[in-house]
Amino acid sequence: MPATTEPAPLAELTRQDPELADLIAGEATRQAHSLQLIAAENFTSPAVLEALGSPLANKYAEGYPGARHHGGCELVDMAERIAIDRAKALFGAEHVNVQAHSGSSAVLAAYAVLLRPGDTVLAMGLPSGGHLTHGSPANFSGRWFDFVPYGVDPESGLIDYDQVRAVARAHRPKAIVCGSISYPRHIDYAAFRAIADDVGAYLIADAAHPIGLVAGGAAPNPVPYADIVCATTHKVLRGPRGGMLLCRAELADRVDRAVFPFTQGGAQMHTIAAKAVAFGEAAQPAFSGYAHQVVANARTLAGALAEEGFAVTTGGTDTHLVTVDPAPLGVLSQSARGRLASSGMVLDICALPHGDGRGLRLGTAAITTQGMREAETARIAALLSGVVRGDLDPRTTREEVRELAVRFPPYAVG
Known part of the structure; x- marks a missing residue:
């Protein structure tokens, strides 16, 4: 990047539905004529866009490679295995689930693996940069679980790990979530792992924002420290809009069941193929x-x-x-x-x-x-x-x- 070819023209869409074609063309112009400074956005490569618009969008593929509920999945099985293998190699994970539709659905699946309704969870407070899935009362997380917030030092704005440990000891959470949508510093995953071990809690890393930097060696990797890592495949990673979960081998079956059939239906195979493309690009x-x-x-x-x-x-x-x-x-x-x-x-x-x-x-x-x-x-x-x-x-x-x-x-x- 920057990309060297232009996305394919919307000839067929222009013929069949000019109203939508005009809107898409207008959005392309908006993106090209303004500065996109939203931290959660990026430009995918033309190859990722081609995978998203491919015939894989037609395939229904509930289940996992080799164990689908629909026939005709031999080729999409191969595409999903490629995505999984590339992500495992890229992040050093023992298991990866690439079916999550978004970062939020990945977090939901992680909670489904490790928690039960009413369990206590420690996470960054929303005023300090926590995500909606970290205990917002408007979100499933705040309605189903008892979230206790930790914050940042009011002077430095940095995470006070001694304070996190004190809050964890006071509330003995079932899980600790580390991650933020607006914390601009690296997170000390080893420190969070030590705190989780101290109180007997699981550690969930919500790495939706930094995972692309991790892929490029520009940020610490949470995979060796967290029980489950939740992430998105867009943002810095520059893939399609979607999510993924990374975990140890012993949690693989539970993670997969939490995604399908517990929280999602059929996999979006065109998006999974696009994720595979992005993982391949990130390995270069x-x-x-x-x-x-x-x-x-x-x-x-x-x-x-x-x-x-x-x-x-x-x-x-x-x-x-x-x-x-x-x-x-x-x-x-x-x-x-x-x-x-x-x-x-x-x-x-x-x-x-x-x-x-x-x-x-x-x-x-x-x-x-x-x-x-x-x-x-x-x-x-x-x-x-x-x-x-x-x-x-x-x-x-x-x-x-x-x-x-x-x-x-x-x-x-x-």
Whole structure:
């Protein structure tokens, strides 16, 4: 990456359903003419897109390779085995389930393996960056289990592992979840493993965000430490939207049963094939360079925004994401996001453990896929800061943003 061929034109869709074809073409233009700074998004390769749009989408394949509930699965069995083998080799896992439809469904399956309704679970609190599946009352997790939150140090923004241990000893949870949607530092999986062992708890690593960095050798691997690792296959990993679970061999059958038939039906074989493509791409030497450049760009972004007056959570980043508070500039996050959207810079709002509780969450995975490096990232930070402060008009800035994005197209014509 960046990709060297353009996605296939929508000739048949344009003929049959021009309304939808226009919407898809419009979305392709939006992505190509703006900056995608959402930490959970990326651009897949054309090969991944081809697998997603392949005839494998037609195949019903409930069950697992060699044990399907439908006939005609010989070839899709091979595709799923390829995906499994590639993921096992990529992450050093004894077992991988690639059927999970999303990161959330992977977490649901992990809970189904290790927990029963009413069990106590320790996880990062939502205000500190925990995910909805880490105990939100609006989510199945908060309704079925008794979640106890741990947070971060209010001054540094870092996980206080002594505090986590103290909370774990006080509540004796059945499982501990480590992982976050907005924590920009590496997680100490060995420390969490020691805490889990201390209180006799299972350890679940929700690695949806860092798993792509793990694949590229730019982040620590949770697989040797966690009982189950839940992850997504998009984000930094640059595959299709979907999930997976990685675990030790002794949990393999329980994990598989928790995905199918307990929480899901038929596997999406076109998506599983696309996952296999992404795993194969991530095993190439070039992906390691990409993953490390993602981190370099994120550190450039964090440093530049700090110089511009933003409050940068934890003072920087180890990963692909940066969380900042624009309050020191006299602007609330919701207003800042609106201004930036008008200028063509697309990003998210996230919870913050300080200030008014809302911050901006940015990611560098997509712009790095486009080929941008530190110089372009620094320019993005300058444009972003100017728009948030009100020094730059969003409409005028939008044209410069468009010019920058067009210079680094996600699907360059080769």
